[in-house]
Amino acid sequence: MPLTLKDIARMVGVAESTVSRAINNKPGVGEETRRKIMKIVKEYNFKPNQLARGLAKKETRIIALLLSDLATPGYTEIIKSIEEVANRAGYQVILCNTANDIDKEKAYLELVARNRVDGAIIVGGELADKNILNLALNKEGRLVLVNRLAEEVLIPTILVDNAKGGYLATAHLIEQGLSRIAIIMGSIQDFLESEKLNGYKQALKDHNLPLREELIFETDGSRESGYNTFLNLMELDEPPGGFFVTSDLLAVGLIEAIKMGGYFIPDDFAIVSYGESLITSIINPPLTVVAEPLNKLGRLAAEYLLKLINNQSPDRVIRVLEPVLKMRASSNPQIKS
């Protein structure tokens, strides 16, 4: 059985409250007494029980980060910046793998309502749920959303402007002199994906290019889909010269198919992908991508949450950040790969 405050108090011959003050570096403890107490603390490697402390202080100094899929590229960056902000403010961060499972998500979210953690940030995930609502409303909404939309509820949210991203990607390809540009995307049900499509459409419009339905491919986002979509596109009378793919995996498949066909990138086909990842930089040729401001995303989310925890309301409920285009060889012959 580990020691308790009471044990130490008895050993030193003082009251529990004195020990408590001592180990918390609070004023009002005699030099001598403090020394004696700390000696025992060191000697027995005493660690105060945080459950008890949390119960008494009504805080845990821990925040939870709910991740829909650990393998999502960019998550490590977001996590890192959230941790930086949180740690600096004296909070520990724990990660929860919801695996896009709504029950797991609810269970982890309850960590907040059940006082296990002081607040939570949900990153990503496509689940439509109003369940968040109750959980969020409970602890006076110590919840922040990143790259995810809540239905019907006003929860502080940090988003990246995916429509802008889609626009940047498409406009860039147009500027490369291409007029037939295909988009290979994930599920159109996914809000973030549909926004990319909107950006794509807007860019075509702004450049007076026709929108061709046969160049829009909704897929499951897999590498195979990237591969097969290229084959399908080549069946067209006039195949596209540029591709906007909304994920790195799609890009991998697409590139394989292109190479397999004996074509060259970017000479025969130019490609722009969405989101930086190990793959986009490692693949040959390196991919031009729409890059999200991951650090800012994480930093803002953490700052918002800390405000909520301190009962201040964040300045704006929804914050939309701008992506930028990172040009690399896959879309531009000028750049050496």
Add this chain to the structure above:
Amino acid sequence: MPLTLKDIARMVGVAESTVSRAINNKPGVGEETRRKIMKIVKEYNFKPNQLARGLAKKETRIIALLLSDLATPGYTEIIKSIEEVANRAGYQVILCNTANDIDKEKAYLELVARNRVDGAIIVGGELADKNILNLALNKEGRLVLVNRLAEEVLIPTILVDNAKGGYLATAHLIEQGLSRIAIIMGSIQDFLESEKLNGYKQALKDHNLPLREELIFETDGSRESGYNTFLNLMELDEPPGGFFVTSDLLAVGLIEAIKMGGYFIPDDFAIVSYGESLITSIINPPLTVVAEPLNKLGRLAAEYLLKLINNQSPDRVIRVLEPVLKMRASSNPQIKS
């Protein structure tokens, strides 16, 4: 302020203990009373405070998973299987990103000693620390190590036999008819890496091949190192025909260099990499790899920890699992890429 047991007791007009029994589905509560209580619980969406519950029950039903680097390939598999075992036993799993930082690791490890979680599993990391010792000894060692060695302390540990892995990789290349085989590895200080090297050496020995120091390359494990090492090796009078690389990133660089040189894989150079990852399967050609039994690793770790939590001692303190070779095109012309 959220409701408490006491509030509900008052509202229903019963004692706290009755409410407690009701919400915990314990026997000894009248049908009528139970209904009334649960009605209020639903109505107000009451969630018992887990800090208080944990304090009273001396358990949290949470276990922590300490990860040295979230981007490590294979982690998601390990995490998944640990979660499966833990969830089935009624435990939630939280993830802690130690980022190979010894201070963060200690801080997260204290979650155990401070009763925030019931136990912890550390996966990977190369830090040499006896600090774990104290923390582990505290809560009677509710700690399990995966792919990591503890110094001087007996902590239940699950390892993969990396020497065996190195042996499999090297022997396979030898069986392809190659006699000059290079190893490109990470830091030799890293126990796991040095074991791979030992396996490499043993395989050469067993096949009566000479050990050539000039074919052993210790690197920082980066893609660039993979690239540059190939260039260096080609300077030799007799360059190797086979490569055993101990990480996928090294393989990426190596392959780039090989292709850049106008050579073909596996015809000119055969490659075996270590550890499955998105990259090893996506790259062209797909890589033959030494694959670790990730699921078993996670499952065993979770089972060991649960035993520790229940004060049973696991059957064996150190458990060594066997890796297997997954043959793909990078080492074998027979396999179509």
Add this chain to the structure above:
DNA sequence: TTGTAAGCGTTATCAA
């Protein structure tokens, strides 16, 4: 079936 009361290990208030 229900209630009383002690206990879990802290913090915080108020006196001394």
Add this chain to the structure above:
DNA sequence: TTGATAACGCTTACAA
């Protein structure tokens, strides 16, 4: 500078 003592919100004997 210290010490009692009452919270904090729950569980669990033990009694009724």
